[in-house]
Amino acid sequence: MRYSGLRVLWEGLTGNKGWQPAWREPEPKKSYDVIVIGGGGHGLATAYYLSNKFGITNVAVLEKGWLGSGNIGRNTTIIRSNYLLPGNEPFYELSMKLWEGLEQDFNYNAMVSQRGVLNLCHTDAQRDAFARRGNSMRLSGADSELLDQDGVRALYPFLDFDNARFPIKGGLLQKRGGSARHDGVAWGYARGADLRGVDIIQNCEVTGFHIENGVCKGVETTKGAISAKKIAVCVAGSSGRVMAQAGMRLPIESHVLQAFVSEGLKPIIPGVITFGAGHFYISQSDKGGLVFGGDIDGYNSYAQRGNLPVVEDVCESGMALMPMIGRARLLRMWGGVMDMSMDGSPFIDKTHIDGLYFNGGWCYGGFKATPASGYCYAHLLAKDEPHPVATEMRLDRFKRGHMIDEKGAGAQPNLH
Numbered sequence: 186m187r188y189s190g191l192r193v194l195w196e197g198l199t200g201n202k203g204w205q206p207a208w209r210e211p212e213p214k215k216s217y218d219v220i221v222i223g224g225g226g227h228g229l230a231t232a233y234y235l236s237n238k239f240g241i242t243n244v245a246v247l248e249k250g251w252l253g254s255g256n257i258g259r260n261t262t263i264i265r266s267n268y269l270l271p272g273n274e275p276f277y278e279l280s281m282k283l284w285e286g287l288e289q290d291f292n293y294n295a296m297v298s299q300r301g302v303l304n305l306c307h308t309d310a311q312r313d314a315f316a317r318r319g320n321s322m323r324l325s326g327a328d329s330e331l332l333d334q335d336g337v338r339a340l341y342p343f344l345d346f347d348n349a350r351f352p353i354k355g356g357l358l359q360k361r362g363g364s365a366r367h368d369g370v371a372w373g374y375a376r377g378a379d380l381r382g383v384d385i386i387q388n389c390e391v392t393g394f395h396i397e398n399g400v401c402k403g404v405e406t407t408k409g410a411i412s413a414k415k416i417a418v419c420v421a422g423s424s425g426r427v428m429a430q431a432g433m434r435l436p437i438e439s440h441v442l443q444a445f446v447s448e449g450l451k452p453i454i455p456g457v458i459t460f461g462a463g464h465f466y467i468s469q470s471d472k473g474g475l476v477f478g479g480d481i482d483g484y485n486s487y488a489q490r491g492n493l494p495v496v497e498d499v500c501e502s503g504m505a506l507m508p509m510i511g512r513a514r515l516l517r518m519w520g521g522v523m524d525m526s527m528d529g530s531p532f533i534d535k536t537h538i539d540g541l542y543f544n545g546g547w548c549y550g551g552f553k554a555t556p557a558s559g560y561c562y563a564h565l566l567a568k569d570e571p572h573p574v575a576t577e578m579r580l581d582r583f584k585r586g587h588m589i590d591e592k593g594a595g596a597q598p599n600l601h
């Protein structure tokens with residue numbers, strides 16, 4: 186079934202009886218060409234592009250919970266391609282270009298909204314760093330604009346420009362950045378992959394790998410053993426636990442990141458703003474809630490809920506940036522488990538075990554990467570060589586000393 190305005194009209198006039206489930210609920214087959222472990226955004230995008238762009242349709246996505254139960258349904262929905270380093274920026278710009286055509290491509294309304302992402306700067310040194318980043322973005326074909334204080338004031342007059350500790354000096358604006366409805370992205374990819382024959386199997390946890398003589402031949406699951414020529418791990422915050430089942434130790438730590446939503450308010454924040462003197466970012470949802478977040482919790486955890494000190498820390502940053510936020514009531518909050526790599530950049534790579542592939546280390550920023558991650562992982566699985574924009578995202582880069590040290594700020598994840 187194709188979705189269209191006419192279909193909505195027709196169903197509205199005929200009692201909405203013709204809608205079909207967006208994907209099937211198949212039982213797993215004994216064997217596949219490719220098994221993707223993890224039905225988050227990246228796993229579903231991988232299956233979608235494998236079937237849609239690379240012609241590999243004998244694919245299963247194995248998800249231990251329900252689609253959208255992981256970070257894909259928990260993030261603050263920000264999309265952007267404002268990176269500095271050559272190992273990252275072309276990748277994120279490919280992602281932005283895929284976002285721009287995504288809804289037409291998979292025929293689903295993911296509410297992609299290019300409302301602009303503004304990074305605020307608070308010192309002269311920070312403005313210089315933003316100018317450098319903006320220039321680097323332009324060299325990769327992305328858009329960027331350096332705003333002075335008046336430029337920021339014209340967009341967001343309510344910010345605390347003269348804050349005694351964190352005065353706002355200007356900002357780096359990416360107008361093509363913005364937000365997208367996170368669970369809609371998962372559903373759109375799932376539906377698109379299912380239409381091309383991919384089996385999406387929920388409530389099916391992978392509990393082990395069948396590895397013989399250095400070759401991965403299949404997986405053990407809560408629904409029985411399944412064999413495959415290629416196994417693609419894509420489990421975000423569970424990366425360490427799942428890869429340990431294959432005997433691998435990763436340069437990744439898992440930390441909780443929390444998100445917050447206020448009560449619904451009249452439109453006040455047209456785009457996405459990030460505070461440059463602390464860790465705080467905010468936008469407003471189409472329902473009116475202020476959607477915001479900040480730093481990760483300071484210790485390792487696999488719990489999908491966070492602690493109160495970070496709540497206080499995030500709210501303090503919000504108050505320093507826009508004091509009026511203190512009058513809004515917090516409606517709800519939640520946490521997701523982040524796969525924090527040691528240099529703040531991701532991995533899309535083969536492992537030393539034949540047939541076993543790994544995608545992870547997305548840190549706070551994997552939602553915006555979803556389309557490019559799926560595309561590049563599908564490329565690697567189909568051709569056994571990395572996509573040109575993902576050649577640096579290798580597992581052995583720490584051993585070789587070729588980190589993609591995007592933030593260059595710290596040796597541990599909560600300092601990135």
Ligand SMILES: Cc1cc2nc3c(=O)[nH]c(=O)nc-3n(C[C@H](O)[C@H](O)[C@H](O)COP(=O)(O)OP(=O)(O)OC[C@H]3O[C@@H](n4cnc5c(N)ncnc54)[C@H](O)[C@@H]3O)c2cc1C
Pocket residue numbers: 222223224225226227228247248249250251253254255256257258259260261262263264389390391392419420421422423427442443444478519520521522523547548549550551552553554
């Ligand atoms: C609060 C919060 C805010 C964020 N904000 C942003 C943002 O604004 N912008 C941005 O770009 N990024 C953001 N992120 C990061 C982004 O959400 C993640 O990097 C990205 O979603 C991770 O990829 P995924 O969607 O595939 O992960 P997930 O949705 O977590 O998918 C992984 C899946 O693997 C499954 N799984 C795990 N173990 C197994 C197993 N053994 N067998 C089978 N399945 C298994 C899990 O159940 C899960 O569904 C945020 C994250 C959080 C938590």
